[in-house]
Every structure is written in C-alpha cells, then in structure tokens.
Amino acid sequence: MTIENATPTEPAASASADGAALRALRILEAVATGVGPHRLGHIAAETGVSKPSVHRILAQLGEAGFVSADGFGRYAPGPRSYALAARLSGAHGVGAESILRQFQSDVDNTVHVGLRSGNQAVYVNKIEGNQPYRMASHVGMQLPLHSTAIGKAILAYLPASERAQLLAEVGMPARTPATLTDLDKLEANLAEVRDRGYAVDDEENEPTIRCVAAALLDRQGRPIGGLSISTVTFLVTSQDLLALTPRLAETAALLAPWYVAATPAHDRARR
Template structure:
C-alpha cells in the first residue's frame, strides 16, 4: 500500500526526533528503532534531511541535528541553546549578535538578536553565508584540518562579495593562521558593505568547529577599535555556548 504524504511527513518527524534524542550523535540502527521506521526508509529520510540541513553526519555512520534543526528549535523555544548567554552578549555590547552553524560549504544563521540601534541588519535566521569572507566563516575555516579546508575552498573558490573580500588564497591562509593564534576573526566589510563583524568559533570537545558566534555593527555606528574592545566578552560567550551546539 502506498504511503500517504501525511504518513511520510510523520515518519520524517519521528526520524528527526530520534536524531535529536539525548546521548547523540546516533547510529542508523538506533535511529530506526527509536523512530519505528525500517532501516532502508530511515536511511533515505536521513539523506533528505541532511541535504536540507536538518541533519548532519561526519561520515562515521552517526547523525546529529543540523543547523536548520537548531534554527527551528530556537523559534519554538528561545530559552534554550544558550539564550541567556546571547542576551547578555547583546546587552553588554549594544550590538547585533548572531550564531551560525556550518552546513557543508556554507554556514546557516540559527539565532539572531538585534540591537536596539535604529538601523537593522538584513541577516535572518535560516539565511546562508559564505565561509571565506564572513567573521563566523573564517573562524570556522581557521579551525578545520588543512586538507579539509583546502578541499572546501577548492570547491567554493574565493568569489568577491565586496571590494574588500580576500580573493588571494595565500593572503587568506595567512589570515586564518592569525585567527587561530588570536582566537577570533574579523569581517571588515568583506561580505557586506558598511557591516563589520567579529566572531569566535564554537568548537566541539575534539576541537572541531561546528559554527561561530559574532557581534556585528554598522561601520558608521561603531569604529573598529570599539568593536574589538568586545572580544573578551565574545570569547567568553563562545566558551559558554559551545556545549549547547555540540
């Protein structure tokens, strides 16, 4: 008997719930058992969810929640995923705060807290950003294994987004080395004109970057030195937030 669209949707939701169960990431067999779905069907559903960014896998046979799942969760339950930490960072800096998680060759915004300034950032939860020219993206790139970083950049290239985007691989690699040393990255109008950001990576227990947290300001509202003065607060926020996203 054919499975109805409603039945397929419910199965996909059960699989997603099983992926997000405590103790993850989980293997296919456990996800299938928890969801009450056959292994072949679970595998097909997981592939679709991974392509859409709701599930991630490191290729080791385990699956965990993806950036779009975190974004959806934050919309329904904003007190989770380090919300007090983000609010404190926003309030202490007076600037817009973002969290973005890596999804393949890009990152996806999963949380945004606007400042109370009269101008608003165009960014939105669920929006995708490149890695080579954003503060969060460069914080991620800097902490990837060299071979993984090289393969990713070979796939995406370094397309210019503004006149300030770094398009020379050697210059970008030198900047990434500095980011690893400093612990934070800066996007100085490299992705959007008049927007400057500083970001720190969110690292899992093994030191792998899953995303980052940033403080963003419009250049005509906040000079660079004043933005960089918030780096200690940013680094502390990243340390506290990492367990919520890894």
C-alpha cells in the same frame, strides 16, 4: 447510521497521519544521531522504515530545510533543524537564549550565532542591536565561510587538509572588493585568527558591514560554529568593535556547550 459509518474512518485517517508524522520524526532523529552524514540504507536500518519511504520522506524534509543532502547520497540535518535545536536548547531561561540576550545587552550591537552546515554556515540566532538600523540577516540565512567573520572563525580551527578540500570545493568568490580571494592571504589571516582568538570581517562580505566573531568549539577543539558582533562602519569604529572582543571570547566559551549539545556530530568529526 451516518454517524456510525463515519466514526470508524476518522480514527483510521488520524492514525495514518500520526504514523507518517512519527516516521518523519524517527528519520530526522536518525539523520541527527551519531557521526554523519548518513546514507539512506543506514537511516532505513536505524528507523525500520523501508528505503522507498525513507527516500520520499527525506526529500520532503529536504524541501522544507530540515535535512541537507551532501551530493554523495548522504544526509545531514538542515538549517531549520539547527535553528530548532538552538531554540529548544535555550527554551527554559538559563540557556543559550538568555546568555545571548545578556551578551547583546552588554555589547549594544547586533549579535548572531551561526552553525556550520557542510561547506557553509547558517544563522540559528539573531538579536538586533539598539542602533537606528536593522541588519538584513535572518535566522536560516546561509553564510559563505571565506568572507564572513563567523565563517573564518570556523575555517581557522578546521584541520588544514579539511579546510583545503572545503575551499577547493566551494571556491573563494569575491563578495566585495575587500574579500580575500587568494588562498595564501586567507591562510595568513586564519593564522591570525588562531593567535588572537577572533576573526574580523571588515566589509569583506557586505559593504558597510563590519563584524568580529569567535569560534564555538567542542571539547576536541573542533569548530561547530561562531558567535559574532555585527556593526555598520559609519556608526561604530573598528577600534570600538575590537574593544568588545574579550567579552566576545568569554561568551563564545560559555555558549559553546549549549550548541555542542544541540549540534549533531557530523560537522564536528566529518569522515
């Protein structure tokens, strides 16, 4: 009798857990579909889940880093969703991961991919270089846009009005003595980025760290992120690093379609 009484309750509990998991996945899918970020009501309508349940699940996904709230009642994929999407896009050998590993082998330094997430960028891939040091960066780390090479590569290709609004919202705090904190000087620097096709962070975000980055652009020329090479100033000269920029630009163009496919449209066509 004990076994018979216990049996019916176990599948019920399992079914409940499965239902909750599937609801969360449907909500995450709705957050990442189409042009966003999306309001709670839209997500509820797309998923058929009640608004209170959507709100609760979004809060849980937000705490875990899979969803980001923009502060205006709208929701977009969070850093962990970007990282997961990038891993999945390169999961079968001939993908972003294999391209990135070949690139790291060619340039022999640490390489990163960062994707835009609202008013910042987030590292979604990192492959360490072969030098006797390790970068403090990690997948999921958030990056300011005005002081990093990936960030400036993104800013350079945003429409001027969108860029101005973004910088007005987040400011341009000094990260090091080399950080560009004057808007006119930053705009002049971004014009150079567009002219030459890559951005430089010469100890602007961290002392002793020098990086170059090229934007990852979608078919409309909007930036979704950037590919960077990172070095330390006491081992790699500026000239040696800049010599790698043709390979950088070539690989960024090769990688972009993989990350466009893995990146929802809300940061490519914000409303």
